[in-house]
Structures are given as C-alpha cells and as structure tokens.
Amino acid sequence: MTTELTVTGMTCGHCEKAVQNALKNVPGVQDVRVNLREGSATVQGDADPQALVAAVTEEGYGAQVRA
Numbered sequence: 001m002t003t004e005l006t007v008t009g010m011t012c013g014h015c016e017k018a019v020q021n022a023l024k025n026v027p028g029v030q031d032v033r034v035n036l037r038e039g040s041a042t043v044q045g046d047a048d049p050q051a052l053v054a055a056v057t058e059e060g061y062g063a064q065v066r067a
C-alpha cells in the first residue's frame with residue numbers, strides 16, 4: 001500500500017531527514033521518500049495513515065494524507 005502525505009514546514013535538508021526518520025519509525029513502514037521541494041512524502045507499507053501524520057506532527061511539521 002502507498003500513502004501520500006503533504007508535509008508543511010520543511011525548509012532544509014535537515015527537515016527532510018527528520019521527517020524521513022520519523023516516518024521510518026512508524027510500525028508497518030517499509031520505505032519512505034520525502035521531497036523537500038514538493039513538500040511531500042511517499043510511504044510504502046501497511047502503516048496506519050493517521051499514525052504517519054502523528055509521527056510528522058510530533059517532529060514539529062504539518063502533515064495530511066493526500067486524497
């Protein structure tokens with residue numbers, strides 16, 4: 001399963017890496033790709049989408065699941 005997120009608040013490569021690491025720690029995540037320029041994250045695996053949003057929010061960034 002693929003989950004697409006819109007991520008706000010990222011301004012640099014460190015931000016991108018922080019979001020990527022937060023998402024990788026969510027149970028069920030198999031692969032993560034974060035794009036700073038597009039403000040997006042693509043997550044492969046069977047993780048709960050709301051858990052993904054919560055992980056990003058806990059890092060201090062905004063996130064929502066793309067419809």
